[in-house]
Amino acid sequence: MGKTTILLLLLFALLLTTSLSKDLCHKDDKNTLLKIKKAMNDPYTIISWDPKDDCCTWYSVECGNANRVTSLDLSDDDVSAQIPPEVGDLPYLQYLTFRKLPNLTGEIPPTIAKLKYLKSLWLSWNSLTGPVPEFLSQLKNLEYINLSFNKLSGSIPGSLSLLPKLDFLELSRNKLTGPIPESFGSFKRAVYGIYLSHNQLSGSIPKSLGNIDFNTIDLSRNKLEGDASMLFGVKKTTWHIDLSRNMFQFDISKVKVAKTVNFLDLNHNGLTGSIPDQWTQLDLQTFNVSYNRLCGRIPQGGDLQSFDAYAYLHNKCLCGAPLPSCNVKIQATDLYLNLPSE
Template identity: 25%
Template sequence: MGGACNFASSPQLLLQLYIICSITFISFGFTASASAKLHVQEVRVLREIAKKLGKRDWDFNKDPCSGQGNWSLLDERKGFESSVICDCSFNNNSSCHLVSIALKSQNLSGIIPPEFSKFRYLKTLDLSRNIFTGVIPPQWGTLRLEELSVMGNRLSGPFPKFITNMTTLRNLSIEGNHFTGPIPPEIGKLINLEKLRINDNNFSGKLPTFIGKWTKVKKLHIQGTSLEGPIPSSIGSLTKLSDLRISDLTGRGSPFPPLSDMESMKTLILRNCLLFGEIPEYIGEVKKLKHLDVSFNNLRGEIPSTFIQLARIDFLYLTGNKLTGSVPPWLLERNKNADLSFNNFTWQSSSPDECSRGSVNIVESFSPSTITSRKAHSCLKQNFPCPASRDQQHYSLHINCGGNEITVNDNTTYQDDKEPRGASMFYSHPSEKWAFSSTGNFMDDDNPNFKPPSNGSKRNVAVIVTGAVAGAIVLALLVLGVMWRNGWLGGKAAAAKGIDISFGLLITGSKT
């Protein structure tokens, strides 16, 4: 073939040419990307927003898309972020547009600037955990966002109906604000939703039936919204759900919703939803389930036998129902959290004689008429009857929550409280003057064993407590005066005995 080069017989030469071409292409790409800058109009909009927000840390001497300056600040703390992300592939990699803005936990206040609507290519906008007031700007209705979060602010007004025009939305979070009024039916148009959080607002009206249209949704959180039940049967269409949380419904009750096709479910919370009837057997067959909370409903019947299959479950809350029958031995022996308190189970000779300090809470879980053993502790019985005689009953309660015993002011002694809290536990103070039953865990903290700190700080907090004490997402902390008359504080008895009950806070030697 003369002097012609035969590439087929020169694989090494081919490899060298490939490497040279690849390096040339990559180098060209980096050069083009490095020279690309944010569109001048969008820089102008950023300046307007910075001025309105009082955000002085944006360095306009550096291009927002250059990767220089402080346009994307790294913060190891979860939930804190100040960043902008650009797409520089426009006009043959010569021009950039903003596609993501995150200003999370930046202590920003005032009215949210409507200028965000001028970023035509914006896909993600996250303004979580600030102090914004007013309404979501209606100008945002022109955006084609995929992710929008304004959670944890002080926004108000009706549900922003123009958001329903953003049919590209996959994630929407407006929880932790002051929105009011009904949820508009137009929200059913958001058929691409995968995550929806509307918790902790003041909505009115019924839980919408059109939620069945969100067939792509994986996470649905509707807690503490004041919406009316019942849970619509259309929820059974959401077969991709892995995280469903509904709580605190008003209105009329309903049977357990149809969830038999939820094979991907990991977290199921239906707390205080006015549910009645029995817990379906199929719930115990959901293999991926790790968190089940159906507490504070009107559920009856026995614990389903299929629950023995819930080997992977970390938290099981059946608190505050009307469940009957025997408590399965396997449930009492588990080393993971389970709360069976405040039910109507049948006590048997093989049942516990006392409320242990383990991870299974059985306070007031048995019907008194079924407890025949004199050894059975009164904590097992409904209404926690006080076994002491009148002259041994106590009518005051002073606790130094999370600290050592301390005497203050008028020589009042606050008893120590050094017991580590748990997701489901009962603790009786050695003095036998008080006890507490705790139920609930801190959600979404990436640590299933997380507990609030108890003794680690230099702060001594003395609190006189009665009734219920709740902290951050903790379902309930019931402080029980176990030696009070009838186990509870009665109005007339309190007046007659001069009960010492008040709320107080004492901070000593604190450097915070």
């Protein structure tokens, strides 16, 4: 074989490789993405999607093995549409994000249940309505769920606790009602964060919720009531606890908090008792126990005096820095109670 023939064969192979590389994206995925683009009325974010190009190079799209689409991210756009049911026709999708699309309306489509490899479902800051779907419990690879800042209503499905890999659940800023599911005390793994704030949740917290060592738990601005002391524990590794603006009623006098906690907000509840001395051991960045029914002297030491009076105001009879000093009557009573018995 002459040198000229070899060069021609090499050139042909190079041209063939270049031709094939122009469209590595799987044709089914490309067709599905184009249907999604049309259904969403060609939003600005993805208007550049050109059928002539490899869809793995399109903005907001990522591909994985075998050049199948694994990520779709549409964010910060003025799109007026609903989530197209065609998203369920991307069988290898792992990350689905529709975020900060204020005119994205309608319910979360049930076709998402077909995405067996889905790890992250991020649908926040939209105008989605309807329930938190029960079918999410079918997606056994889900690790991250964020449906915050929508208009979702109804109760939280207890079946979410069946997800074996879930470690982050964000449902805050919706219109959810009913209790926190009893099953949430039996998550299959240690859930990193659970965010349920700014809803209309009611009832008591399941005692079983105390079995979970959350890193972050935010139940603020609901209508929850009763005892929440099971969420605390000196052996836990919790960092952030926000129970503010509910109707919790329990005695905090003997509540020990994990030394890892640096955000503790309990304001606007019906808490009773006195602030434990153990709380002086905390390295606190945020702290608020105002608008409760606490009493007694604020323990001296640690970070408790680094917060101003607003963190303690409107309690039954708290006193001591940063509030005014305890009055003579309280001091005399304390002295009397500490006298040795005869």
